[in-house]
Amino acid sequence: MKKVLLVLLALCTFVLNDVFAQSRKITGKVLGSDDGLPVTGATVRVVNSTIGVQTDANGNFSINVPSNATSLAISFIGFTTQNVSIAGKDVVDVKLQANNNQLTDVVVIGYGSGKRAANVVGTVSTVSSKEIENKPVANAFDALQGKVAGLQIFTSSGEPSETPSIRINGVGSLTASSSPLFLLDGIPVDQTTITSLNPNDFEDVTVLKDASSTSIYGARAANGVIYITTKKGSTNRPSTIQITTQAGIAKIANKDFFNRLMNAQQLLDFRLNIPTGLPGALTQQGVNDIRTQFGANTDTKWYDYFYKDQTPTFQTVANVNGGGGKTTYYVSAGYYKQPGLAYRSNYERYTLRSNINSVVNNWMQFGLNLSGGYDIRQTNPYGSNSTARGLGLLAAPYYPTVDPSGNDYTFIPGWNAYNPRYRASKNIDPRNKTSFNPTGYIQLTPFKGLTLKSQAGLDAYDYRFSTIRLPSYLGSINNGSVREEFQRNITRTVTNTAEYRFSFLQKNHMSVLAGQESIDNSFSGFWGSSTGQVDDRLILLNNGPSSRDLASYKSEYSFHSLFGRVSYDFDTRYFVDASIRQDKSSRFGANNRSATFWSVGGMWKLKEESFLKEVNWLDDLSLRVSTGTTGNSDFGVDNQNYLSLALGSTNTYNGGAGLAISAPGNPDLTWEKQQNTTFDVTATVFDKVRLDVAFYNRVTTQMLLAVPYAYTTGYSSIYQNIGKLKNWGWDVSLDFDVYKNRSKKAYITPYLNFNFNQNKVQELFNGKNYWVQQGTGVAWVVGQPVSFLYPIWKGVNSQTGLPEWYVPGADPGVTRKDDNAITNTFNTAGLQQNTGIGRYPKLNGGFGLNAGYQGFTLAAQFSFSTKKYLINNDRYFYENPSQFAGYNQYTTITDYWKQPGDVTRFPKYGVQFTQFDSRLIEDASFLRLKVFTLGYSVPESLLKRTKAIKGLNLFLTGRNLLTFTKYTGPDPEVDSNLALGTNPNTKQYTIGLDVKF
Incomplete structure (x- = not known):
């Protein structure tokens, strides 16, 4: 028996030696063809065998193959499996083609x-x-x-x-x-x-x-x-020259607000019916006199006078991109122009960019991005309470804008206000901004797997703006004024990182990153002003002999940070990563400038498990979980760089210069902190439907709050780290291929995504259960979302015609609607209480469709927001005829109480129609057709005849084409607690041409 075993062992040894003698080693690298990045965890298998390995963290592989092997099969999820020949080769580099973007x-x-x-x-x-x-x-x-x-x-x-x-x-x-x-x-x-x-x-x-x-x-x-x-x-594709140009017009997105106002006849009829002796009342003789003075048929649509009916928009961009050898380049230039619809509103921009990247050798590469821009802008300043635009529609429509000869009035008769076009031409504020955003890096790979990178960049701009009142302005004839201001802002960032990527035991992939970053900012400026200029051609500062003044200012901050990250995966199936970062900021107190933030997360690719791998209809199923902390150092106020410091300022006392303490400071002030925990599931089924559902829980602590102090301390508030706020909700994204035919370039892909978010105030300062933000209509109530706090309107008493409001309880933070506790005497402070209406929208998202057929493409993009509320301050002016007698109003004001039994919107005339109460809090939810594009690509077969043009696309684009909302103000998209005199959004229609050479 022993002899038999020895013979068999010898035979096996001979066979194995023969096999190994006939095998050879193949090495190589697997990259993605779309981006050139290494494909980690790709399977490299000898065709018609069970021999296989996986690529490491850098996409490299090494495999022993039999001498008779002729090809390898390389595969990875999301890529098309590729067979490559190894005949006569020892090194094989592969670029996999993506099959699922x-x-x-x-x-x-x-x-x-x-x-x-x-x-x-x-x-x-x-x-x-x-x-x-x-x-x-x-x-x-x-x-x-x-x-x-x-x-x-x-x-x-x-x-x-x-x-x-x-x-x-x-x-x-x-x-x-x-x-x-x-x-x-x-x-x-x-x-x-x-x-x-x-x-x-x-x-x-x-x-x-x-x-x-x-x-x-x-x-x-x-x-x-x-x-x-x-x-x-x-360098993987031929160099191209691309020129894109488009032109179009802009109009007001939605005119429903403007159409709510009365025309001339409606306003005169309303005033004629006001009881004699009350504000705004007219007799028939008064009506006749108005028509005689201003024209029997005058009916001015004032929005057409404060806003242009349409303005042209134009943009053109050109770029050259490609590469040669080991260097790639992208160079572009662009021009954009869009005058605003409001007079004295304009934007014009010039841009230039050059991105260069070069691989010097197998261990060094570098890149330099240079970006510069120059823009000229003006903005219409007449919003809010200004009748020069924001509240300009209060002007009665029976006032004319042109004289009997058809020429524009400089001063509108009856309205006793300057023509808005004239005012805009005589009061100008030209502004220009020059920006520069360079970024450069150098990257070294001293040995396999290790990458060292240094990067530096600037965010810099110079901003100059002027405010000029021409001397010819009749409102201040021969007394012009000029203010010139200049600002310079430079943020410098330097980042150094070292990353090491490696694999071990074939299926284990890891990367370790360590880095350092420094950021510093310098903001400075100065201004000068003078008045008394007498000639429109001489409006420099030195031409004004009076009220000369000047000032300068400067502000700085810096951040210094150390950070690191470890990422690991096993078999490209189980993933874990963790990061840590320490930040120091000059904005915080000497005792608390540093803070440490961290995170840990994991992902499980369930599709890669054996129990799901053979499920053909399931293409991908992944579960992600993460938690960690981040920080906030942005106070949201102008002087935020020095709020931790006790500050002094200069003053004048008894004719001499003096010093005074202007801020108490807080040496313990530190970072606002937040912890965020997320659970996320992504899935792809039938290679058609893609779904992503994520739940998150964000808790903010140590908030940067200006805590109120008694005025006897000499200060109204001091910033502290205090309070707690929670946000939680769902993110859902879904898109699916209804139809796809590659040969006909046909596809129909609808999509839907939304976020459902809720917030809750969990803790305030000094043990308070609520706090009212004075003058905002908003309150923080512990246990409640950030909410509107206003007197709650009950309605009009049908018997007396008097307005009624609910009387709040002992705690205004708790909503109280008790029909046995009402009053008809309005008092803002005394009646304010939690309305139960949240300040921030709960549901935001969008849906749309991408489709194409034989070169034709269509894209429709809708956006929506629901449970969005806004204080419509405009209504205070447009639904108050007794307070603003003689001014134009909404047509709704005709619904006022006249006799017992009337159930109406407004009380009897002579009593103020509208107060600052819950009626002004409107549902500003909206649905908008944000973008609609129809395009056509000329077939390549036709373009080949030109021997120059590689691509030719024609497209029509519309923006904000449709708006659906119940909000009665100018625009529902305002992101604020209150809207007044809003400059409404615009809709655009453009036609464009895109050519590639």
Whole structure:
């Protein structure tokens, strides 16, 4: 038996030696063809065998193959399996083709290398350049409204240079800023900087929402992060020249508000029926006199006079991109012009960008992005309580705008006000802004897996603005005035990172990142003014002999940070990452300048488990969980850089210069902190339906609150870290392919996304259960959402015609509607109580459709907001005929009480119709057709004949084409507690042409 075993052992040894003698080693690297990034965890298998390995963290593999093997099969989820020949080869590099963009998009997760969306633990959403470019509006974020679940974007004004309000998953603070952190190619920038950039230069915009993706940014990331990546060239495709131009017109988005006002005959009839002796009453003779004086048929539509009927919009952009050897380039230039609809409103922008990236050798590469912009802008200042526009519709429609000869009046008769066009031409405020946003980096790979990167960038601008009243202005003839102001803002950022990516035991992949970042800002400015200029041609400061004045100012801050992250996955199935960051800020007290933020998160790819791998209809199923902390250092006020310090200021005493204490300071002031926990499930079924559902819980503590103090202390308030606020809710995204036919380039893909958010005040200061923000109509009530606090309207007493309000209980923070406790005597402070109406909307989102067929494309994008409420302050003026006698009013005011038994909206005439009570709190929910685009791409077969044109697209685009709302003010999209004199949003119609050479 022993001899037999020895013989068999010898035979096996001979066979094995023969096999190994005939095997060989193949090495290589697997990259994604779309982005050139390593594909971690890809399976490399010898065709027709069970021999296989997985790629490491850098996409590398090494495999022993039999001598008779001829090809390898490389596969990874989201990519098309590719067979490659290995005949006569020892090194094989492979570029996999993506087959599902949803799974292969590369996202930025905070420093270091990007990751594929399918492998990211954090909750992130990316919007591609196609969704952003060629929109007929200066602001890039406007195009994102309704595109990302949890991202709330409201444009509160029709000014072309308007910066929208942006929030991610609710409001993170009661008084500090709730705006996210904005990053441009990794460099922090101010939100206003984005308006100065060309949106066509954006490759994509990534929204980071949960702690796993934001905690690495620590400081200022409490409200999420918006990361903008600009376009780059490529050596994988031919160089191209692209020119895009479009032109169109802008109009008022929705005229329902203007149509609610009376015409001339309605207003005269109303005044004729007012009881004699009461404010605004007219006799028939008075009506006749008005018609005789101002024209029998005069019926002025004042909104046509305060706003232009339409204005032209125009933009053109051109770029050259490509590469040669190991260097890529993207160079672009752009021009945009949009006059505002309100007089003295305009925006004009010039942009230039150059992005260069070069691989010097196998261990060094560098890049330099240069971005510059110059814009000229003017804004209409006559909002709020100004009858020069904001409340200009109070003008009676029977006042004429032109004289008998058809010429415009300079001074409107009857109205006793200057023609708004004349006023705009004589009171000007030219402004210009020059911005510069360079970013440069150098990256070293001293040995396999280790990447060292240093990056530096600027967010810099010079802003000059003037306020000029020409001497020829009849309101101040030969007495012009000039104010010139100059501002310079520079934010410098330097970041250094070291990242090491490696694999062990084949299926274990890990990356370790460590970094340092320094940010400092300097803001300074000066202004001068004078009056008394006598000639429109001589309006410099030195031409004004009177009221000469000047001032200068300066403010600085800095951040210094250390951070790190560890990411690990097993078999590209189980993922864990953790991050930590320490920040120091000059804004906080000497005792508490440092804070540490952290996160931990995990992802489980259930689809990769054996019990789901063979389920053909399920393409992807992943579960993500994360929790962590972030910080906020933005107080939301102008002097925020020095609120922790005791400050002094100069004054004048007894004719001499003196010093006075202006702020008490707080050396213990520190970061506002937030903890965010998120559960997220993503799934793809039938290779058609994609669903993402996330639940989050955000708790903000140590809020930066200005705590009220007794005036006897010498100060009205002192900033402290106190209070607690909670936001929680759901983000849901769904899109599905109803139809897809690749051969006909046909597809129909509808989508829906929304965020449902609730907030609750959990703790205030000094043991208080509620606090009223004076003059805002808003209160913080412990255990309740941030709510409107106003006297609650009961109605009009049908027997007496008097108005009635509910009397609040002992605690105004608790809503009380007791029919046995009412009053007809109005008192703002005495009657205010919690209305039970939340200040912030609960549901925001969007839905739409992308479709195409044989070169034709259609995109419809709707956005909506529900449970959104707004104090409509306009109604106080337009529904108060006895308070504003003789002024124009809404047609609703005819519904007032006249005799016992009448059930009416308003009380009897002579009693004030409208007070500042709950009636003014309106449902400002809205649904808007935000963007509608119809395009056509000329077939390549036709373009080939030109031997020059590679692509030719024609497109028609509309913005804000439809608006559905019950809100009676000028525009429901205002993001504020109160709206008055709003400059309404605009709608645009444009036609465009895109050509590639």
